[in-house]
Amino acid sequence: MGKIYAVGVGPGSPKYVTEIVKQVIKECDIVIGYKYTLKTIEEIIKGKEIHEITMNDQEEAYQKVLPRLGDKKLVIPFTGDVNFSESEVVDRLIEIFGEIEIIPGISAIQVVAAKAQVPLDKSKVITMHVTTPIEDKKLEMQKALIDGFSVILVPRPWPKQPDKHFMPSEIAAYLESNGFNIASMKVHVFEELTTENETVFEGTVKDLKGKEFSDLSVVVFNQAKLDSYMNYRWQWEN
Known part of the structure; x- marks a missing residue:
């Protein structure tokens, strides 16, 4: 062959x-x-x-x-x-x-991490873009946010089956129903990255409710805090 x-x-x-x-x-x-x-x-x-x-x-x-x-x-x-x-x-x-x-190729995950200035080594990357059940992934998203990690998330477009459709609007409703204060949670949604049609939404998770985004979307919850090597002087100072 x-x-x-x-x-x-x-x-x-x-x-x-x-x-x-x-x-x-x-x-x-x-x-x-x-x-x-x-x-x-x-x-x-x-x-x-x-x-x-x-x-x-x-x-x-x-x-x-x-x-x-x-x-x-x-x-x-x-x-x-x-x-x-x-x-x-x-x-x-x-x-x-x-x-x-x-x-391998360059992933949209790498691109949004760079654009949102979210370090991957301090983030949780989660994809909902699968056909298998995503309930465990939803719990993983909750835990990551509670633990203070940034989350880079690929949502799941499935308009023909509303129970499987999990796009930004559904994500917002889910987080709200699980006790998150979505009015204070900052979020980016990137669409059609690196193309002439690229768009960026920036706001709160509450703003996502009722909004429609394309299948080519990536959601970023940025909870990163600056933590440079200057905080670890013991590496070179006696």
């Missing part, structure tokens, strides 16, 4: 596609990906065999390519980083194709 690559192409702008990922894509024969992801790399995939997929028909596309892959190179691009919030798809690719090579 040919070579199969799962690659991260960054949060949206072609400028965030790494050189190693560009090279792999240029050398491949077949590309299977979502519309938004393919848009990011459209200049690199010209002339390739391209399969644009949705959640509903991705399985059909993989199965269609499998028997005629031969010694060709197949690339499945993922928005952001393959290793974050994509494990369900990656696991299925391994089941179908066997061994695959994973090449």
Whole structure:
């Protein structure tokens, strides 16, 4: 069988596609990906065999390519980083194709951390963007906020099933129902990062109630406090 690559192409702008990922894509024969992801790399995939997929028909596309892959190179691009919030798809690719090579990309999580000036080593990163139950993740979010951590959170868009839909408005209602003072909690919501359509909402969690955000959103609760090395002089002073 040919070579199969799962690659991260960054949060949206072609400028965030790494050189190693560009090279792999240029050398491949077949590309299977979502519309938004393919848009990011459209200049690199010209002339390739391209399969644009949705959640509903991705399985059909993989199965269609499998028997005629031969010694060709197949690339499945993922928005952001393959290793974050994509494990369900990656696991299925391994089941179908066997061994695959994973090449990381720049995640939206890294970008929002930089923009909001929230250090990742003092934050909890939580993704609700999964099909499995998220009740444990909701509790993890509560605990992180209570413990004073910043939280970088990927919400879950699922408008066709309201009970699974957990976007910023639902997050605000959930926190309020669990006793949080959402009027005093500061929050950022970043949409369509690094693209010309990028927007940033800044306000309180209470302001999120009733507001609609796109599927390409990341929520940041910033509770970081400055703590420089000057607070730890013992490292160099006798």
